[in-house]
Amino acid sequence: MKNFTLLVLLVILAASCKINVNKNHNHKTLFVNYVDPFIGTGGHGHTYPGATVPFGMLQVSPDNGISSWDWCSGYHHSDSIVAGFSHLHLSGTGIGDLADILFMPTNKKVDLTTKTTSRDQLPYKSSYSHVNEKAAPGSYQVFLEDPKINVELTSSQRTAFHKYTFVENDKQSVVIDLGFAINWDKTLKTRITIEDEYTISGYRFSTGWAKNQKVFFVAKFSKPISESILLANKQIVTGNKADGENTATQLFFNTNNTNELFVKVALSSVSADNAKDNLDGEKSTFEKTKSQAATIWSTALSKITVETPVDSLKTMFYTAMYHAQLAPVTYSDKNGEFRKEDDQIVAAKGYTAYSTLSLWDTFRAENPLLTLLAPDRVSDIVNSMLIYYDTKKILPVWTLYANETNTMTGYHSIPVIVDAYQKGIKGFDAEKAYEAMKATMMQDERGLNFYKKYGYIPYNLLDESVTITLEYAYDDWCVAQMAKALGKSDDYQFFLKRSQAYQYLFDSKTGFMRGKAEDGKSWNEPFDPKHSNHREHTDYTEGNAWQHSWFVPQNVDNLISLHGSDEVFAKRLEQLFTESSEITGSNVSADISGLIGQYAHGNEPSHHIAYMFNHANQPWRTQYWVRHILDTQYNTTPNGLSGNEDCGQMSAWYVFSSMGLYPMNPASGEYEIGSPIFEKATINLEGGKTFVIEAENVSDKNFYIQSVALNGSEFNQTAITHQQILKGGVLHFVMGAQPNKSWGLKK
Numbered sequence: 001m002k003n004f005t006l007l008v009l010l011v012i013l014a015a016s017c018k019i020n021v022n023k024n025h026n027h028k029t030l031f032v033n034y035v036d037p038f039i040g041t042g043g044h045g046h047t048y049p050g051a052t053v054p055f056g057m058l059q060v061s062p063d064n065g066i067s068s069w070d071w072c073s074g075y076h077h078s079d080s081i082v083a084g085f086s087h088l089h090l091s092g093t094g095i096g097d098l099a100d101i102l103f104m105p106t107n108k109k110v111d112l113t114t115k116t117t118s119r120d121q122l123p124y125k126s127s128y129s130h131v132n133e134k135a136a137p138g139s140y141q142v143f144l145e146d147p148k149i150n151v152e153l154t155s156s157q158r159t160a161f162h163k164y165t166f167v168e169n170d171k172q173s174v175v176i177d178l179g180f181a182i183n184w185d186k187t188l189k190t191r192i193t194i195e196d197e198y199t200i201s202g203y204r205f206s207t208g209w210a211k212n213q214k215v216f217f218v219a220k221f222s223k224p225i226s227e228s229i230l231l232a233n234k235q236i237v238t239g240n241k242a243d244g245e246n247t248a249t250q251l252f253f254n255t256n257n258t259n260e261l262f263v264k265v266a267l268s269s270v271s272a273d274n275a276k277d278n279l280d281g282e283k284s285t286f287e288k289t290k291s292q293a294a295t296i297w298s299t300a301l302s303k304i305t306v307e308t309p310v311d312s313l314k315t316m317f318y319t320a321m322y323h324a325q326l327a328p329v330t331y332s333d334k335n336g337e338f339r340k341e342d343d344q345i346v347a348a349k350g351y352t353a354y355s356t357l358s359l360w361d362t363f364r365a366e367n368p369l370l371t372l373l374a375p376d377r378v379s380d381i382v383n384s385m386l387i388y389y390d391t392k393k394i395l396p397v398w399t400l401y402a403n404e405t406n407t408m409t410g411y412h413s414i415p416v417i418v419d420a421y422q423k424g425i426k427g428f429d430a431e432k433a434y435e436a437m438k439a440t441m442m443q444d445e446r447g448l449n450f451y452k453k454y455g456y457i458p459y460n461l462l463d464e465s466v467t468i469t470l471e472y473a474y475d476d477w478c479v480a481q482m483a484k485a486l487g488k489s490d491d492y493q494f495f496l497k498r499s500q501a502y503q504y505l506f507d508s509k510t511g512f513m514r515g516k517a518e519d520g521k522s523w524n525e526p527f528d529p530k531h532s533n534h535r536e537h538t539d540y541t542e543g544n545a546w547q548h549s550w551f552v553p554q555n556v557d558n559l560i561s562l563h564g565s566d567e568v569f570a571k572r573l574e575q576l577f578t579e580s581s582e583i584t585g586s587n588v589s590a591d592i593s594g595l596i597g598q599y600a601h602g603n604e605p606s607h608h609i610a611y612m613f614n615h616a617n618q619p620w621r622t623q624y625w626v627r628h629i630l631d632t633q634y635n636t637t638p639n640g641l642s643g644n645e646d647c648g649q650m651s652a653w654y655v656f657s658s659m660g661l662y663p664m665n666p667a668s669g670e671y672e673i674g675s676p677i678f679e680k681a682t683i684n685l686e687g688g689k690t691f692v693i694e695a696e697n698v699s700d701k702n703f704y705i706q707s708v709a710l711n712g713s714e715f716n717q718t719a720i721t722h723q724q725i726l727k728g729g730v731l732h733f734v735m736g737a738q739p740n741k742s743w744g745l746k747k
Contacts, residue, residue, distance in 0.1 A: 031301035032294050034311075034318035037135040040092060040645050042077035042638030044593055044602065047323065047645050048089045049075060049135040051153040051160070053293050054300045055354065055377060057278075057330040058267060059089040060153045060160035062142060063099050065119030067182045069590065072096035074182060077638035082144065083125050084180065085153060087160055087267060088215070090400075091326045092645020093358065094591060095407065096183025097209035097400060101217050103263065104175045105164040107147040112175070112248045113234050124175045137301070137322055138293025154290040157330060158278040161286045162263040172253040172261055176200070176219070179246020184208035190247040193272075194240040197224035200249070201272040210403035212341055215267055218275040222262035227252040262286055269331065269339035269401065278334050300325050303373045304655070307680040315636045317658055317678075320651035324369055327362075327647035328354035328381060331402060340391055341403045351380040351427070353387065357399045359416065360408030361604045361646035367416045368663040369652040371423050371722070372683060378420045379427030385413045386428065389436040394443055409464060409541050410471030411440050415667040418478040421485065422669045423722050434486055437479045441472070441495070448472065456504040459515030459524045459539050466505055466513050467541040467605070470551040473501040477554035478667045502552050506562045511572050513549040515539035530582055530598065534589040542591040544583065546576055546598035547605050553665040556615040570616040576609065577625055594633050594642025596625075601633045602643020607653050611664040611672040614718035617746055619673070620704055620739030622718075626657055626674035627703040659683075659693050660733065661720070669722045673744070675703045676733055689728035695735050702735040705743055718744040 040047035050061020063074040065083030070076050072093050074086065084104035090097065110123035119125060125146075132143035140153045148170070152163040166172050178190040185208035192202040201218040228251050230237050232244035242249065253261055264284075268274035280289070301321050308314060332338040332353035337345055354377075359367075370378050388396045388404075395414060398407040414437050421430055441448065447468050450457045457465040457472075477499035483491035505513045507523060515524030529545035532538070540548045550573075552559040563569040581595040593602030600606045610629060613621035633642040634654055641650050656662045660676030676695040683691040708715040711729040720731065 031305075031318050032137050032298050034314045035137050035297070035301070035322045036315055036319050036636060037137070037140075037322065038077060038638050039316075039319045039636060039640040040323065040638070041073075041075060043641065044070060044590070044643055045639070045641035045645050045650075046070065046072040046090075046092045046094070047641070048073040048091060049140055050085070050089060051138055051140045051155045051293065052326060053138060053155055053157055053296050054325040054374075055328060055330055056155055057158045058087050058155050058160045058265075059091075059326070059329070060085060060087050060155050060162070060265070061089045061140065063102065063180075063182065065122060065125060065180075065182065067096070069094070069096075072183060074099045077130070080127055080129065081119065081125055082128050082142065083119050083122055084175070084177065085151065085162065086180070087217070087265060090356065091323065091647055092641075092650065093647065094644045095209050097185050097213075099180070099182050099185060100204055100206070100213075100215045101265065101267065102177045102180040103162060103219075103265070104177070105144070105147065105149045105151065105166075105261070106173050106175060107149060107166060107170040108173070109171075110175065110250060112177070112229070112231050112250060113236065115234055124177075136294070137297035139290050152286070154286060154293055156280055156284065156289050156293065158266055158334060159280040159284070159289075160265045161289050162265070163286045164261045164263075166259045166261070168259055169255075172223075172255060174251050174253075174261070174263070175248065176251070177248045178202065178204045179248060181206065187246050190244060192230060192242045192247045192249050194225065194228055194230070194249070200251070201275065202247070203272065209405055209407075210400040212343070212403055213401045214269055214339055216270065216272045216275045217265060217267050218272055218279055219263055219265045220279065221251075221253065222260075223253040223256050225251050226254045268333050270333055270337045270345055274333045274335065274337060297322070300373070303684050304659070305682045305684070306658075306678040308678045312636050313658070313677060316634050316640070316654065320634075320654040321373075323645055323651035324366060324648040324655055325373065327356045327358065328384075329356045331355040331384070339402060340387075342391060344391070346387065348383070348387070351383045352377075354381050354384045355399050355402050356647060357381070357385070357396060357413070358647035358649070359396070359398060359412040360410060361649040362652075363412035363415045364604055364607050364649060364666055365652035365656055365663055366648040368419055368666045369648075369655055371420060371425060372685075372725075375425055375686060378425050382417050382420055382428040382433065385417065386432060386436060389439075394440045394445070395436050406446070409468045411475050412471070414440065414475045415478045418482050418667040419669070421482060422667065430486065434482050434488070437482060438491065441475060441479055451501070454518060454520070455498075456501050456516065458518035460517050463536055463538060464541045465515050466539040466545075467543075467548050467551075469505055470502050470513065470548065473499045474551065474554050476501070481667060499554060500558075502559070503562065508562065508564075511549070511563060512545040514545065528584055530584045532583050532585045532588045532592060534587050541605070542589045542603055543600065543605055544592075544598070546579065547592070547600050547603070550576075550609045550612060551605060553608055556612055556664075560616055566616040566618070570613060570618045570621065573609070573612060573616065574621065591643065596628065596632065600643075601629055604646065604649055607649070608662070608664045611662050611674060614672050614744065619718045619744040620741055622672070623675040623704050623739070626662075627677070630654070630657055630675075630677060631700070660695065661693075670719045671722070671725075673705070673708070673718050673720065675705070676735075677703075683725065685726060685728060689726070691725045691728055692730045693733070694730060695733045698733070698735040701737045704736050704739040706734040706736040706740045707743060708733050716744060
């Protein structure tokens with residue numbers, strides 16, 4: 001009893017200390033406390049819990065060692081085995097790659113000569129428990145149960161820091177396994193060099209989703225290496241260098257009267273020398289870097305502040321803000337150099353080059369969100385696309401470590417560029433950007449030859465023809481807007497006309513967009529709007545007709561007229577959410593998740609749809625369904641995302657929608673109004689201005705808009721422009737439990 005009383009007193013004392021510390025800290029640091037990096041690491045979220053900084057080059061994180069879809073990030077919350085800690089990871093993608101340069105501490109000599117075909121055979125793996133695992137923005141910690149080593153990780157922009165705490169008198173050792181590979185990744189050529197008693201370097205060349213990935217590294221230890229074992233292709237080699245398809249080493253260290261071992265690791269796509277240049281200097285310690293990473297994240301998260309008495313809403317919001325600033329990632333070195341897909345080494349002059357551009361996903365809300373959160377980075381992202389254009393003569397689709405993966409449909413670097421330009425973001429050559437957009441949409445790859453010939457893509461000539469046609473039509477509309485802005489009237493008319501390609505595929509009898517043959521008359525039969533066939537012998541990408549028939553964000557009013565009237569359109573749109581959630585077919589896409597009726601929030605093609613009621617004179621239906629999605633598709637558990645995070649898009653949807661806004665047409669410079677969930681949200685703009693969104697009376701039942709005022713004046717429309725937001729001011733909502741069916745109607 002005495003011990004129990006003492007324990008209670010200690011807990012109370014610790015809690016009171018934390019409260020005092022929090023009160024004395026700058027308020028920004030509190031935002032970090034609301035982030036839970038484990039959200040999305042379960043289910044199909046595919047996020048990682050490890051350490052990085054906003055848009056950082058490195059993502060040092062645990063790898064479970066399993067190759068499977070739900071382990072695309074290297075980690076899944078259902079697991080309890082760790083293979084090691086590698087330095088590059090993908091956040092929320094549906095394809096797995098990276099997990100390069102694996103480090104794993106151990107307390108014994110292990111046999112690295114044994115060939116392994118699964119993670120169960122790895123001699124250095126360890127079990128762990130989530131009870132002894134913590135993650136926060138910029139840091140990660142886990143206790144390895146088998147060797148009884150505590151691992152802590154943190155990172156700066158270009159350097160990862162490891163801290164290993166061993167049991168007293170245990171052997172201190174680290175395994176580096178460059179042959180470690182999961183998912184699509186496969187090593188081609190690796191090297192490890194022991195440069196001196198504190199330093200190792202090397203490279204890892206691999207193929208996978210990125211066909212030509214070259215990673216150079218350097219690692220510096222806090223203690224001298226007392227012994228080393230080098231292996232090439234599972235054979236022990238002599239000397240200080242190992243070369244082979246897969247190389248590994250086990251390094252041993254004397255205790256030197258301390259149980260702690262520190263490691264600093266830096267990477268480069270160019271060379272080991274550049275990696276050394278990227279390595280933070282002697283003054284950068286683990287604790288200092290961890291503290292700086294938290295401060296950097298605090299600043300990034302404070303770009304939007306929200307006020308609500310519901311802590312779980314703050315956790316979901318700030319975790320979404322965190323996930324929305326993980327990608328794209330820094331790719332150029334400290335000296336500006338980086339490697340292109342064709343092995344050219346070029347230098348980013350006056351900007352930072354970025355990679356991991358998941359454009360099919362992120363053009364919708366993630367990239368528009370960055371125009372508010374990080375406008376200075378947006379021009380760098382555009383310049384990264386344009387340097388790609390210099391080589392390929394077309395704009396990128398989905399780049400990973402500067403490799404074009406050609407994953408997914410459309411050319412959605414185009415709306416990202418137009419969105420930036422229309423919002424007044426400078427720092428890139430607009431004429432060159434237009435040249436790149438026009439050249440991209442006038443070439444013949446990826447079905448554009450059919451699109452140009454027929455005005456749409458016939459289903460019998462290319463799979464996923466409906467989705468591709470609709471997305472090219474949107475890209476064309478974006479090119480037209482840029483042409484108009486630059487005074488190119490003939491081009492404007494040409495691309496604007498071509499952007500109506502969706503009209504060829506609309507079937508007025510069924511109300512769906514359907515595959516049409518090259519004769520211009522015959523539909524693809526038989527037709528089942530619930531049918532899905534993943535990525536082959538299908539008219540729709542990762543979905544079905546129910547989910548893909550609404551992608552005309554450039555002209556919703558015309559889409560409504562094709563349906564016949566506001567009433568018909570709204571009725572069909574409502575049916576999307578209330579229809580049974582059965583998906584038919586023998587090869588259903590796993591990406592169809594987060595179902596509300598046939599609406600699939602777990603995949604991006606559905607993300608804009610709930611906002612379309614605004615254009616059909618039923619904005620209260622947008623308010624109802626947006627709030628329903630917010631309430632049902634996000635939570636604070638590891639299963640808190642209903643589908644792949646996809647490099648920030650799933651989270652960007654939440655950030656915007658929870659504030660009551662969404663860029664339904666992401667290159668229009670406008671935001672549709674939905675249903676805010678916070679009493680107050682403040683967007684901290686460049687130049688010290690703020691845009692405040694207030695929601696009077698908001699609650700879990702009061703999600704319908706009763707009235708809106710902008711800077712004190714009545715605001716009776718369902719969209720607000722980016723320029724209105726940039727001016728600063730207050731958007732004041734009054735919320736209620738019943739819809740006000742006269743607010744926001746078109747006159």
